[in-house]
Amino acid sequence: MVFSKHLYMVILSYILLIIAVAGAGIALIITHTALILGCLFLIISLFFIRALVKQLNKFNAKIRIFLDAMEDKESMILFNEQSADKEMNALSHSLNRINELLATTKSQSRVQENFYHSLLEEVPNGVLAWNSEKRVLFVNGAALRLLGVESIIFLRQLEEQYPILKDFITHGNVENSFLLQSNSKKQLSLSMNRMKLNSETITLLAIKDISNELNEKESESWNKLTRVLTHEIMNTIAPIISLSQTLSLRPGMDEKVIRGLGVIREQSERLMEFTESYRRLSYMPEPKKKRFSLTNSLHNLGLLLQSDFENAHIHFILRSTPSDIYIEGDEKQLSQVFLNLLKNSMQSLEGKTDGQIEVTLEVTNKLYIRLLDNGRGIPMELQEKIFVPFFTTKTEGTGIGLSLCRQIIKRHGGNFYLQESRQGKTMFVIEWPVASFILK
Template identity: 25%
Template structure:
């Protein structure tokens, strides 16, 4: 029970509402809560559920009268202590007063009552009630405290033993932890060292550090060696919170090795220290370079095979007709044969031209352009191609800034992707060309078709030279698009599903913002 929030309750019992209203008017401003009952039965129900400081009970009531109600209240152990003040309009005969006191009343007030006297009496009983509750509260608190002290006293030895056991366990765990750290530190395949943060003096290094670098702690500290370098060959001072920083380190035998350096601040004997870990990736780096070289050779081989395959076909036709002309000098080649040879030579030249378009160092004639203007110029051509095949092209051009691009290369890229989209759809399909700014402020060109989408194996190889799913394709169209995007510092991403494929060409945000500011 919280004594600060304790509030006394006063029960007013009278069958006449006007009498209850009169009592409320006298007692309303008291620091207690008034509870009303209109009969003896209702009063008993309240007493079963609540505790009261005093009861003001009318004598004359239908059903249970005041005397009968008082007997029942006093007959219950839990409510027998509640003081009862009878309020009555009966005569002041001694018989009534005597009966009232015999039933348990502590006082008798006759109507009409004196307001001041009534309130004073109620205040006295409320004050007594609150004092009793405070004493009871203090007594309970004292009993609780005594029980708590007794419990603590009885368990003091047990607590001391538990704390002792905890210290023993903690010391054991600390010792075990230190042993584990030493084993992990010393026998780790990574190079590990601990130095102070204040002056960078090395405290210890592990076995791998000594075996790989050849330097002990004493040699590093005595000679002030700086043998760890960042990628730009500047000596790397001890730094905190590095994560896989690529570094070069030179061994005692002057061998240059490559590693990934990570550092973390730790506390040792209340001193701030740095734990440095170097993962030696020298062999892995050599292997990656070799794999890259082999991949390059493999790509060159594939491209050479592709070029040979694509050019051999038209060359075979030309050689065949020239052989015929050589064997029969008197019969000149017909114009049909000559045109066919020229067509094949033109085809071979086109393949070579497309291949050269892949060159990264190809000269670009870049100018400040708005992609929307380039798309609108190409729209009639794409729409005409679409109409001939019962398809359509739809434009959704947003408000975008200008970018620095080569108009011819942009036309070539949009046509390649747009025509591919038209070919991928059945009759009635629609290609949507959209431009917008993404959340980073980058200019984005989206070309979306409503085809069947691309399987994963095709998506993984898209943009690879000479890879094509078309019967008569050269496999250079998308490779050229990726090459053009690279020359414009743009990124191509693809989203595909059974509902169609979308190509997103995203131009650098910085460039787009600069052009927007200039305009």
């Protein structure tokens, strides 16, 4: 540094001058050559020492101000470089240069920190970090959304909402993952990692929504089972129908036997029809996608069911924000989905005189289609079973309605789930992929 060399030269000059003047004064006094002149030289050397100390104190004071500013993280301090003291100007220039470099480094570090922060905010998986005192240091939007909370400052907030997490957070093994069902019924996979940062232990929690993967595996398993069952049942029933028809046509058969064979044939045909409905579920055709107005399609369904709504004292509401939304999909299959959901809501409103069904279309980061009714709701113990094929709470149901709806939505790249259900409020939600809807 130029200033350092200059400072060394100034100090060295002062020291040499002091030594020379003081040495000359001492020599004159010792040799009795000129006592007065020797004393004068000593006095002059004292003035030089005082000047050196004063200059060093000025240097130290300015450096102390600079260090105090750095300790207080104050980067706006600026030293005057235009004074009459050249040495102080050189020091001020050096300190200003150091301050500028530190400010640049801090700015670059802040930019990099903002980049990583933005990067973590954009990832679909949740990220949560806390220290040994369980104070949350970082949480991204995905984590808040998946866990269904507005903010997390201390982990106890999370432990109060999800008591099952307490043991995993405290004693969780970094090599194991943990499955958690969120309040919105999403299946979450949690994995943990610990690291040292400035001698402090930091714990990182990664949160991933695996609902789609689990649903796909479950649907795949049910489809395989359905194919096997329908194949075996239909192969068994077909000969029974054929034999009952053949036997009933034989001459001389007793009337009771003929009626019995008719009952066998009728029940077998019903079983065949029932099995055929499941076969259609397992061999669902690929959607024939085209562009159509989802808003108009739902409006038309409302008109189709208008007389049914009026007879059942049901008020139907359709809200769309924006007012007209187009999507790419199979209109026939999707109309089947919405018609099935509307009829389910109507059945849950039986006996009510103030029934209401509200369908809301809302665009945020995705297209959300929400169907809300104020019916009797679905019992808590049944909510996890309603999408399972063969499961039904209706005496005449087949148990393929909601399962078929979910499969159709999945084939369109969307997600379909029950958000909440209790007495007086049931809400089903369809999340439509962002690439498949068009605003108009």
